Amino acid sequence: MTDALLVALGAAVGAPLRYLTDRAIQARTPGSFPWGTLTVNVVGSLVLGVVTGATLAGADQRWQTLLGTGLCGALTTYSTFSYETLRLAETGARRQAAANAAVSVGAGLGALCLGLACANALLG
Template structure:
């Protein structure tokens, strides 16, 4: 299958998955903190970290990288919604949550990506 089709297929699964994750998480808490997008972004970063570590170790091929990495993880995670939610938090007076959203998303996302990458490299390397 061509790369474009693989990316489209992954994107067609990843984006609805993010929407469902967001709804499920947002309906379970009453704070203004956007835990839904946060969860999707951290989970996607973990999966892409594992995939990238596995690929560098030779355990994940090109097809898997394009389908799951570029397509699924790329669409499961989002920068646009993350930035918009941060802006809205700052504008509605929740400045602390705006800064906390940036800090928590970057720290948790990077932590998840590094952890996934390291685990995959030690497993497959």
């Protein structure tokens, strides 16, 4: 199977998963804070860490292409994170905007490191 097809298959799962997860979480949380986007970005970072760790431990590179590039590329969304942070700031919710930026970056990096550590513990 070609790399392009692997990316397309992963994205075909990741994009609707992002949309459905975001809508489900936003429908259950009050206020304007973008909990749905935060959730998909942190989960995607965790999955990317596990997949990258597995690839570094010798797993077939096609898993990185399918799940890392395809699934996580479509699941996570830097553009929506940026837009929602800007929207919060423009509407006067500057503290929420700053919190969104700090928590998104910190939790995303933490989740990536946790995923790498889990893969290393299981496969390393």
